[in-house]
Amino acid sequence: MGLIQNSIENVGIATISVTMKPEITYYVQVPRSAHIRFPLGNPIGEANKIDDQKIVVHDLLRLFEIIQLPGTIFELPYRWKRKIESFQGE
Numbered sequence: 001m002g003l004i005q006n007s008i009e010n011v012g013i014a015t016i017s018v019t020m021k022p023e024i025t026y027y028v029q030v031p032r033s034a035h036i037r038f039p040l041g042n043p044i045g046e047a048n049k050i051d052d053q054k055i056v057v058h059d060l061l062r063l064f065e066i067i068q069l070p071g072t073i074f075e076l077p078y079r080w081k082r083k084i085e086s087f088q089g090e
Contacts, residue, residue: 019073042080
């Protein structure tokens with residue numbers, strides 16, 4: 001995704017990506033990225049929790065104003081809070 005992001009930026013369109021693995025994102029040198037501590041496959045939150053997802057997307061868009069230096073990976077303050085019960089098969 002970072003390579004696509006760089007190509008889009010090269011034609012003058014600002015982009016931001018979401019990463020759960022900032023150590024990998026760092027090496028791709030994306031222009032702007034947000035690190036969020038959610039499980040892989042859930043970059044803006046849990047499925048069907050639209051209000052929570054809207055908050056994350058709103059904050060992602062605000063990063064266009066906040067991030068000044070290319071290559072910045074900004075850590076959003078959210079943590080995965082979904083309680084997952086372990087399977088207790090009988």
